[in-house]
Structures are given as C-alpha cells and as structure tokens.
Amino acid sequence: MAVGVGSIVTVFAITLVVHSGRTFASLYNYADLNSSSLVAIDRVTTDIRNASALTFFDPQRIILNLGTNKPPVTLAYSVKDRVLTRQIGTGPETVILTGCDSLDFFIYEPEVASNTLALTSTTAPADAKAVGVTWLCSRSILGRPVNNDNPRTAITAMRKP
DSSP states (O other), X not given: OHHHHHHHHHHHHHXXXXXXXXXXXXXXXHHHXXXXXXXXXXXXXXXXXXXXXXXXXXXXXXXXXXXTTOOOEEEEEETTTTEEEEEETTSOEXXXXXXXXXXXXXXXXXXXXXXXXXXXXXXXXXXXXXEXXXXXXXXXETTEEEEEXXXXXXXXXXXXX
C-alpha cells in the first residue's frame, strides 16, 4: 500500500516539476522574444530615419543611402535562416533579429490631397519617403513551437533631405 501511494506521489511530483520547468522556460522565451523585437525595431527605425534615400527595395531587402561619404546600410531577411541582418557598406553582416518566421518591407510615397498628408504604397525606391516593416517571430522549447510574439509593425519616415 505504501509503495502504491509513494509511486502516485512520485509521479505527481515529477509531472509538476516537468510542467513548471516548461512554464518557466516559456516565460523566459517570451520575455527574450519581446526584448529582441524591441531592440531590432529600434535599430531598423533609427537606420530608416537617418536615411536620405532608398537605393534598393524588395520585400525582404532594402538598401538605405545615409548621405555623402557614408556607406549604405543594407537590411535583409533570410527566409532560410529566419534572421534579419544589418550590413554597413561591404562590412560584415550583423544579425539583429533571430527566430523570425516572416518579415516584409513596404515603401510609401507621400500623397497630398485635401490638405492632409497620406502615404501611398509604391514599388519605386526613388519615390519612397517612408519605409514600413512587419515581422512575426516565434521560439520553441525542445523542438516544439511554444511562443509566438505579436506581429511587430512600424512605418518610419526618412528624415534627411
């Protein structure tokens, strides 16, 4: 009888420990995912604000011109590696976001109508005055997807003339 009760208590304790471990790992993953996304969005929006022009655009890669005598900044998303990288000129690529399931850049041009300023989507880098980016990231524990971050979206105007 004692062995039976002891076995039940042991199984219950092991189940509780495993579940608690997964819960704490999940909370850590979510906090890390949120922090990484905030740092990345800050880096991306700073680069866009400092740009004077957009020299190349496709939905997974943009090249920003930062002005005279400064090397361009390339922001590129790798679907295969699930990372967003930043490269200054021909220097090494720096990973600024990992675990990224999807990422898309959008470009906009201003449209002045009825005394209001609106942004209209464009595909011509020369016309772009604002860049939008949206991404979705996730993390897993022991190979199982556990955390999905909320989609992150930002539209940022290029401020330098």
